[in-house]
Amino acid sequence: MASKSTSIESPYLPVPVTIESVESISATERLFRLSNGLASSRSKVSVKGGKGGAPVYSPGQFFMVGLPGYGEAPISVCAPYEPGFGIELCIRLAGNLTGALHRLGPGDTLWLRGPYGTGFDTEGFKGLDIIFIAGGIGIAPMRSLLLAVLKERKSFGALRLLYGAKSPEEVLFTEETEQWQEAGLETEVIVDKGSKGWKGRVGLVTDLMGPLKPTPGSTRAVVIGPPVMYRFVVAKLKRMGLSETDIQLSLERRMKCGVGKCGHCQINSSYVCQDGPVYGLGDLKGMGEAFK
Amino acid sequence: MNETSPIPPRFLTKRELKSLLGALIREYRAYGPVDSDGVPAFSALTSSAELRFDLSPTHLSAREFLLPSKETLLKFDLTESGPGVVITPVVEAQPQVIIGLKPCDINGMALMDSVMAAGVRDVNYLKRRAATIIVGVECLPDETCFCASLGTERAESGFDLFVHLLPTRGVLVRIGTEAGAKILKKYAWGRKAVKAEIVKLEEHYELKLGAFKARLNALPEELPGVLAASDESPVWQSIGSICTGCGACNHVCPTCYCFDVSDELSSDLKSAERLRVWDGCTLDDFTLVAGGHNFRKSRAERLRHRFNRKFNYGSERFDSLFCVGCGRCSRTCLVDINITEVTNAIIKEVKESRG
Ligand SMILES: Cc1cc2nc3c(=O)[nH]c(=O)nc-3n(C[C@H](O)[C@H](O)[C@H](O)COP(=O)(O)OP(=O)(O)OC[C@H]3O[C@@H](n4cnc5c(N)ncnc54)[C@H](O)[C@@H]3O)c2cc1C
Ligand code: SF4
Numbered sequence A: 001m002a003s004k005s006t007s008i009e010s011p012y013l014p015v016p017v018t019i020e021s022v023e024s025i026s027a028t029e030r031l032f033r034l035s036n037g038l039a040s041s042r043s044k045v046s047v048k049g050g051k052g053g054a055p056v057y058s059p060g061q062f063f064m065v066g067l068p069g070y071g072e073a074p075i076s077v078c079a080p081y082e083p084g085f086g087i088e089l090c091i092r093l094a095g096n097l098t099g100a101l102h103r104l105g106p107g108d109t110l111w112l113r114g115p116y117g118t119g120f121d122t123e124g125f126k127g128l129d130i131i132f133i134a135g136g137i138g139i140a141p142m143r144s145l146l147l148a149v150l151k152e153r154k155s156f157g158a159l160r161l162l163y164g165a166k167s168p169e170e171v172l173f174t175e176e177t178e179q180w181q182e183a184g185l186e187t188e189v190i191v192d193k194g195s196k197g198w199k200g201r202v203g204l205v206t207d208l209m210g211p212l213k214p215t216p217g218s219t220r221a222v223v224i225g226p227p228v229m230y231r232f233v234v235a236k237l238k239r240m241g242l243s244e245t246d247i248q249l250s251l252e253r254r255m256k257c258g259v260g261k262c263g264h265c266q267i268n269s270s271y272v273c274q275d276g277p278v279y280g281l282g283d284l285k286g287m288g289e290a291f292k
Numbered sequence B: 001m002n003e004t005s006p007i008p009p010r011f012l013t014k015r016e017l018k019s020l021l022g023a024l025i026r027e028y029r030a031y032g033p034v035d036s037d038g039v040p041a042f043s044a045l046t047s048s049a050e051l052r053f054d055l056s057p058t059h060l061s062a063r064e065f066l067l068p069s070k071e072t073l074l075k076f077d078l079t080e081s082g083p084g085v086v087i088t089p090v091v092e093a094q095p096q097v098i099i100g101l102k103p104c105d106i107n108g109m110a111l112m113d114s115v116m117a118a119g120v121r122d123v124n125y126l127k128r129r130a131a132t133i134i135v136g137v138e139c140l141p142d143e144t145c146f147c148a149s150l151g152t153e154r155a156e157s158g159f160d161l162f163v164h165l166l167p168t169r170g171v172l173v174r175i176g177t178e179a180g181a182k183i184l185k186k187y188a189w190g191r192k193a194v195k196a197e198i199v200k201l202e203e204h205y206e207l208k209l210g211a212f213k214a215r216l217n218a219l220p221e222e223l224p225g226v227l228a229a230s231d232e233s234p235v236w237q238s239i240g241s242i243c244t245g246c247g248a249c250n251h252v253c254p255t256c257y258c259f260d261v262s263d264e265l266s267s268d269l270k271s272a273e274r275l276r277v278w279d280g281c282t283l284d285d286f287t288l289v290a291g292g293h294n295f296r297k298s299r300a301e302r303l304r305h306r307f308n309r310k311f312n313y314g315s316e317r318f319d320s321l322f323c324v325g326c327g328r329c330s331r332t333c334l335v336d337i338n339i340t341e342v343t344n345a346i347i348k349e350v351k352e353s354r355g
């Protein structure tokens, strides 16, 4: 998103976008639906791709989302790109900036730049069975991929989502999961700790993996979750016979620039903001820091 | 910085050099090495008499002049809210000249240039770099310098002018760019150097190469492999246990460029700035994320990362090592973590394990 109309092309210059709606989807998460295109602005900003045009992005990519005076943070797209529709972001209340974002409502403005990073290669998944394994807020970026796949349900084989959250209160998109189920995505949810009224399973997301019988070569596993999850999930998938090319994951790191300069997101020689956040397991070979 | 067909070196008398430097200091914002209370340091110059070319590498590198330790990226006018906020990118570049950059630092700056120009261009840095004239000066190593082990003891490019102080009365000036030629023609063109003078350059390099006390016990091209094989080395634990995590080694390094970005609101809340400030991978919170997870939990891991960044990771991304052997990190470390000693310990271990 280079700025065309400014004389100075700063890679750090964000564009304003209007919030269309905000939905509180848990005690700590809100779903922001942004309007399509840019807010009219007194700042001289524009997006590559045309007048008021929204940026095009792939599932798995992220934007640097910010507010003047509060800073910026990397936030993944939560729904796939669709012409005529705005960006969806699911934001967890985690600190200063996300706190300020949570105070915004419809009609308010947020600022973003991007999209950045690698996305999922949805085309490359066609004809294959897919196992989606999400933990915690990892369901937010996963949703962009799920929805993209479900839009073309017939092009894929068996689809299964295993989703783990800390508690029933932290399970996101509960109502939507029913729709996903109907659309042909077998969904199982598990929580670390149950509570009164929770009829679902209690345990770790790996506990849901027992019955999986993936066919190596014609199955893709996609993993997005907190750092602790990867090692165990990946080990289990490998034991089931999946190879490095069968497994894809999205990694989180601290990010301050999104454009390969600030050094914060580096894992060995890889910059997560550019080479990731989506990696094939094979890309991470020799990168001892990947699952820290 | 356009490379041109090389103009042969020029000979200047000491007096001509003085008038060249004097003119640069008058005409530009000029920085150069001075003796600052016993510490070699880059400083804004008012006279060429302040310059000292006989000192160890400056305490801080010249990074400050291209990537300031604190820099405004964006200015926010918050008089109106929402989309009414006016955001102005700040890209400042005033003509400046850096005098007395040593070969290590010139090579370091070239690495910085390649990082900032790769992929998304960091215009703040690049504009400043384009507005900067570099006048290099040849030197001899102190007991900590080890550039010869990395092939960075000579500067072949990356400067506009490069000065060799000859043992006799004058200096030889190599011309690196058209801008350099223009400046020289304008202020002190001297005369064409004769063969006997050019031969002196090679004599100097022979003297220089023989003068190093600190060395790495491996070839530069061996280092990425050595570092890659050192993940489990006990050396990281042992230096990690004494490192204080102060970040000074990052701070002084000519090839460290990591930064943090944060916003600062004015006290009347009517304006704000998005600032970037130097950060360092040896600082404890460098990889800390919201929620409390730290991807490099221990000092040992953080130092291993720093050494890998210098001797390994860059070779994949930029086809180069990222240490230029200036020795600044060793000189500055309060607990005496010495980059050549540590790297030699790693080299020894890895070579022994390979048999
Ligand atoms: C690729 C990617 C995608 C992401 N997608 C999403 C998403 O879709 N939804 C979502 O909710 N979150 C997402 N995150 C996480 C999100 O970026 C963080 O939750 C967010 O940065 C928190 O910002 P904050 O200012 O509110 O928090 P703060 O805690 O105020 O943190 C501000 C910055 O400082 C760092 N920091 C935090 N604590 C400290 C400390 N004690 N000392 C020093 N520094 C500290 C943080 O890492 C952050 O960079 C994503 C992260 C990445 C890398
Ligand atoms: S200067 Fe020394 S003590 Fe400070 S962070 Fe570097 S290695 Fe550690």
Ligand code: SF4
Pocket (backbone or CB within 6 Å): B108, B249, B252, B253, B254, B255, B256, B310, B322, B323, B324, B325, B326, B327, B328, B329, B330, B339
């Ligand atoms: S790592 Fe140390 S010796 Fe190497 S360039 Fe940086 S400061 Fe100089």
Ligand code: FES
Pocket (backbone or CB within 6 Å): A254, A255, A256, A257, A258, A259, A260, A261, A262, A263, A264, A265, A266, A271, A272, A273, A274
């Ligand atoms: S976020 Fe700055 S380098 Fe990746």
